[in-house]
Amino acid sequence: MPKVGMEDIRRKSLISATLKTIQERRSIDIRVSDIARAAGVSSGLAHHYFGSKDRLILAALRHLLTDFRRLVLRRLAEADSPRQKLSALIASSLDETQFSDATVTAWLVFYAHAQSTPEARNLLRVYVRRLQSNLCYNLRPLVGNRAPEIAEMIGSLIDGLYLRQALRVEKADAAFARTLIENCLNRFLDTAPMEGQDHAV
Amino acid sequence: MPKVGMEDIRRKSLISATLKTIQERRSIDIRVSDIARAAGVSSGLAHHYFGSKDRLILAALRHLLTDFRRLVLRRLAEADSPRQKLSALIASSLDETQFSDATVTAWLVFYAHAQSTPEARNLLRVYVRRLQSNLCYNLRPLVGNRAPEIAEMIGSLIDGLYLRQALRVEKADAAFARTLIENCLNRFLDTAPMEGQDHAV
DNA sequence: TTTTTAATTGACTGGTCAATCAATAAAAAA
DNA sequence: TTTTTTATTGATTGACCAGTCAATTAAAAA
Numbered sequence: 360m361p362k363v364g365m366e367d368i369r370r371k372s373l374i375s376a377t378l379k380t381i382q383e384r385r386s387i388d389i390r391v392s393d394i395a396r397a398a399g400v401s402s403g404l405a406h407h408y409f410g411s412k413d414r415l416i417l418a419a420l421r422h423l424l425t426d427f428r429r430l431v432l433r434r435l436a437e438a439d440s441p442r443q444k445l446s447a448l449i450a451s452s453l454d455e456t457q458f459s460d461a462t463v464t465a466w467l468v469f470y471a472h473a474q475s476t477p478e479a480r481n482l483l484r485v486y487v488r489r490l491q492s493n494l495c496y497n498l499r500p501l502v503g504n505r506a507p508e509i510a511e512m513i514g515s516l517i518d519g520l521y522l523r524q525a526l527r528v529e530k531a532d533a534a535f536a537r538t539l540i541e542n543c544l545n546r547f548l549d550t551a552p553m554e555g556q557d558h559a560v
Numbered sequence: 561m562p563k564v565g566m567e568d569i570r571r572k573s574l575i576s577a578t579l580k581t582i583q584e585r586r587s588i589d590i591r592v593s594d595i596a597r598a599a600g601v602s603s604g605l606a607h608h609y610f611g612s613k614d615r616l617i618l619a620a621l622r623h624l625l626t627d628f629r630r631l632v633l634r635r636l637a638e639a640d641s642p643r644q645k646l647s648a649l650i651a652s653s654l655d656e657t658q659f660s661d662a663t664v665t666a667w668l669v670f671y672a673h674a675q676s677t678p679e680a681r682n683l684l685r686v687y688v689r690r691l692q693s694n695l696c697y698n699l700r701p702l703v704g705n706r707a708p709e710i711a712e713m714i715g716s717l718i719d720g721l722y723l724r725q726a727l728r729v730e731k732a733d734a735a736f737a738r739t740l741i742e743n744c745l746n747r748f749l750d751t752a753p754m755e756g757q758d759h760a761v
Numbered sequence: 762t763t764t765t766t767a768a769t770t771g772a773c774t775g776g777t778c779a780a781t782c783a784a785t786a787a788a789a790a791a
Numbered sequence: 792t793t794t795t796t797t798a799t800t801g802a803t804t805g806a807c808c809a810g811t812c813a814a815t816t817a818a819a820a821a
Contacts, residue, residue: 362818362819363768363819365769366768384676385676386672386675386676387672390808390809391808392808400770401769401770402770402771403769404768406809406810407768407769410810411809464675467672467675468672470668470672470723471587471588471669471673472672473727474587474668474669475589480727484727487724487727508740508743512717514724515716515717515723516713516716517720518720518724519717519718519723520720522671522716522719523712523719525675526671526688528685539709539712539716543713546748563787563798564789564796564797570799591778592779593779601799601800602800603800604799604800605798605799605800607779607781608798611780612780613779613780
């Protein structure tokens with residue numbers, strides 16, 4: 360039933376069906392046929408467009424990351440000062456949709472998947488590094504050369520809150536998580552020496 | 561070849577073979593026959609003693625958790641003051657062996673596995689809750705009713721540092737991670753009001 | 762209209778693996 | 792010694808599933 364230009368539509372719907380299936384099954388151990396059914400097509404078509412299950416899964420990860428990046432950029436654009444940009448970075452990681460059960464589950468599943476899949480690992484590493492350098496860049500005017508350490512702290516806090524959110528039955532509120540990080544950050548800003556260092560890190 | 565009392569030996573060696581296999585493959589997607597080979601027995605024997613792959617994997621998780629708990633208790637016993645106990649809790653999570661590539665990988669793999677396996681999830685939740693209440697209990701004399709918030713922060717930091725360690729190629733030093741958390745904690749101790757609250761959390 | 766070409770299906774193949782089971786071996790108990 | 796009991800194996804079964812392929816449909820191009 361070929362209406363030309365279906366490819367793009369199918370690819371997109373297969374990719375979101377993949378995410379949806381991973382989220383519902385709470386695992387990466389899913390069948391291509393399930394994904395295809397969720398997208399309303401045959402399993403053959405999934406292979407036709409993506410070649411293999413692995414590549415389809417990578418495409419889904421890439422999609423998750425791109426979505427997130429879009430969110431970050433949008434929020435960053437609305438912020439003026441470094442301090443506001445820091446809040447924008449925190450807020451985009453811990454915005455209500457990102458901190459939802461489905462999204463958090465997907466992240467965790469992909470993180471684990473990346474352990475045994477070099478290409479997934481690289482994709483995630485890029486994302487981590489980008490967040491890290493964003494944080495660092497905006498921290499520098501505020502805390503000088505303690506920026507890398509504090510960036511690492513904030514980044515770890517975000518990831519840790521995700522991990523714990525994934526495990527919780529009664530999901531925590533995204534606002535709670537944001538406040539927690541902001542509080543922590545403020546502690547370092549209030550009293551932090553503008554330049555000059557104390558402990559090596 | 562029955563020398564009586566083999567059961568205990570086999571169970572133990574199958575459990576550590578399971579952990580080892582998960583760590584080597586960096587995945588929970590492993591074959592019973594691989595585990596058995598690593599333990600030097602047939603795959604039939606693994607089923608004989610554990611009934612199913614699932615139960616063997618749960619036993620491995622339980623073993624990881626018990627090992628960790630033993631470490632925590634040992635370190636706690638050596639600490640006298642609440643402040644020292646906090647450091648003991650941090651140090652046991654981020655001790656050199658716990659922060660090693662193999663261990664960190666196993667944790668991440670199990671965390672993801674727990675998303676789709678209720679029994680694994682419960683085991684991990686118990687571990688998180690126990691750490692949390694330990695932290696909280698020892699924070700209370702130092703920071704009053706901000707204890708829960710700060711405990712959540714430290715717990716999240718630990719988990720986040722694990723997650724990032726798992727992703728890194730050049731593994732970070734455990735001492736670096738400990739220092740980072742101690743620095744953060746100190747910020748809250750130095751200036752924290754003994755009682756009395758500011759923001760709701 | 763005829764031909765080409767993109768889209769799509771679902772049956773099929775081949776490989777993989779968890780779990781079972783009947784058989785065997787030898788220590789321990791009688 | 793004979794019998795029982797425990798330990799152990801590896802071949803086998805049955806289910807599952809990724810990926811392939813030949814066939815079909817209908818839009819688009821000629």
